[in-house]
Amino acid sequence: LNLCSEMVDKCRTEILPWVEKYRPSKLEELISHKDILETIGRFINENRLPHLLFYGPPGTGKTSTILACAKQLYEKNQLKSMVLELNASDDRGIGVVREQILNFASTKTIFGGRFKMIILDEADAMTRDAQNALRRSKVKFTEEGLQHLVLLSGGDMRRALNILQSTAMAFDMVNMENVYACVGKPKPDDIRAIVEWLFNKDFSETYKRITFLKLKKGLALQDILEEVHLFVQKVEIPALVRIYLIDRLAEIEESLTRGASDKLQLSALIAAFHIARDIIEKEAIVTGGCKHAPNKVAMDPILPSLSVGINMPTATDPYNEEEVLFPVSSSDASRFLTSHLHVFALHLACQTFL
Template sequence: MKKSTVSKDSEDSQPWTEKYRPKSLEDVSAQEETVAVLRKTVLSQNLPHMLFYGPPGTGKTSTILAIARELYGVENMRLRVKELNASDDRGIDVIRVKVKKFARTVISKNTRGPPYKIIILDEADSMTYDAQAALRRLMEDSSNTTRFCLICNYVTRIIEPIVSRCAQFRFKPLDTSSSKSRLEMICAKEGMICDSQTLDELVRVSNGDLRTAITYLQTANTLFKNEMITLEFVRELAGFIQPDAIEQLIQSAESHSFNKIENTVSQFFLSGYSAVQLLFQIQDQIIYDNTGRFTEIQKAKIAMYIGEIDKYLSEGCDEHLQVLNLIVTISKNISNYETMDFD
C-alpha cells in the first residue's frame, strides 16, 4: 500500500510532458505518414540509421523512444538505448568517449529485441563540425552493432556525409485539431476546467509546439486549481504582446523618425516583451492586414526581413538592436526612403 502511494506521488510530481509522452507509435499525434513507414520498419526489426527533423514539440524524441520501447521492452531500454542531448555534449570528445564506448559494448544474446543498440542524439544540429565528422566514422565502424537516431530542428546543419547515411523522416508542425484533442484529453484526466476557446488560444500561442502547450497547461493548472483557466491568463503565460504595443511600433515606423523609433523600441523592452514573440505577432498583424495599409509587395519584403531577424536572434544577436533594425527597415520599406529623419 505504501509503495503504491509513493508511486502515485511520483507520477503526480512528474512534468506533464513526460507523464503524457506517447508510449507507442499509435499514440504519436498527427504524423501518420512517418509513423506508417516506421511501423513497417519496426515489424521487420531492421532499423536503418535515422534522421528525424522538424519543428520543436512535434514528437521526434517521443517517436524514437516509442520505437525503442516496442523493440526492447521497458525493462531492457536502459541497457540497449543511450540518449544524449547534443546541445549539452556537442564536442568531439563526447563522440570519442561516451558514444564510442556505448557503441562498442557487447550485447547479451538472452535479452529481448534485435541484435543492435540504439544511440539517440537529440538536438544534433548543435554538434560541432569535428564532432559530426567523428560521428560519421563511428556510424560506419559500428553499423553491425549500433543504430543511430539523430534528432534536429534544422537538417541543413547536419553534414552531408551523415545525412546520406540516414533514412530521413520529416515531422510536420501539428495541426490545431490534433494539438487541441491532446490537450482536451489531458484536461479530462487532470480534472481541469478549460473551455474550447481557451484551448484554441493555447494551441495558437504555442506555435504548433505541443510540448510548450502542455507545459503552459500544467502551469495554469498549478495556479488555477479547480478554477476556470482564462483566455487572458493563457496569453500572459505565453508572453503575449498586447496589440497596442505592436501598433505603436508600426506607427513609429510610419513616422520615418529614427528618434521616435528608438524611443518606442526602448519602451517596448522596458515593458518586458520578447523579441522572438514580437516576430510571430508583428508578422501576423502585417501579413493579414486587410485595411490597405501595406501593399502585397511591401508585405512580402517585410516577411523576408522578419525571417532574417529571426535567424540573427537564433544565432545570439542582441534583441534590442535586431528589433530596432527591423522597425527601421520596415520604415524604409513602406516609404521607399533610403534615408531617415534623425531629428
C-alpha cells in the first residue's frame, strides 16, 4: 500500500508545472525579501504568528512564502486538516466566509490545539460583504459581564468599547470577574463587605481590613469612595445619616484630589461612618428600637439591650485573617524570630499603629 502511494505521488509530481514542482518548501529556500523572511521566521519560532497580508506584483513570492510557512509549521500529514487554501478560482462570496471558513476555523483538531491557517490567495477579489464578515470579532461573553461593563462605562460608548477590547484581549471570556480585573475597580461584593465593616467593626479592625483588601486587589481609595457613595445612596438608613455621609465623602474625595494622604483620608472615612453609627444608635434609643432593618447586619450595641442594624445584601467577606496574621507557634517561635525578625517587628508596629 505504501509503495502504491509513493508511485501515485511520484506520477503526480512529474506532471506538475515546474512552478509548483520546484516551489520552495522552506523559508530558507526563498530568495530575496531577507528582512521579511527573518521577521516571519522569528514569529514562527516564538509560536506567535499573527494575521499576515502579503501584497506586491505577480511572481514576487507571496504565495510561495505563505506555503513555505505552512510547511514549516505543520507536518506533511497535518497540512490537509490544518491549512485551508482558497485560490482565485474558488467562490469568494459571503457564504464561503460564513460556512466554509468559519466552520474550518472553529473546528478543533487532534494536533495539540495548535492554530489553523487559512490562505486567501488574491484576497482583493473577495466581495465587500465577505471582507467585512472576516473583520468581525467573535467575543465570548456573559450577560452579567456585559451588564457590569455598561455600569462601569458610565454611559460613555468609547469607554465601553475600550473596556470590552481590553478584556477580550486579556481573557478568553468577558465576564464580571475579568471586566473588573481589567479596569481595577472594586467589585460589588467588595463594596458590600467594606460598607459592612464601616458600620459594624471597630476602627482598628476596619482600617486593617480595608488596607489589606486594597493591597491584595490593587484598589485605589478614590474608586472605593465612588462605589461606597453609590452604595450609601441605596442602603436603607435615616435621611440625616445619609446627608452627613454624602457630605463627608465629598470632603474626603476633594482632599484626595488635592494630594492628601491616603492613610489619613481612609481614617477620616472610617471616622465618618462611626459618627453615622452613633447617630443611628442614638435615634434607636430615642425611638425604642431600630425601624430601619431589624435583624439584618447587627452592629455592636452601646447598650446590652440595644441591637441596631443596617439593611444591606449579604456580603461575601473578602478578608482572610490567615493571610494577615503571621503563623507563629510556641514550638517554632525562636526559629521564626531568627529568620523573620524584621517582618515580625513590622507586624507589631502595624498592630500598635492600628
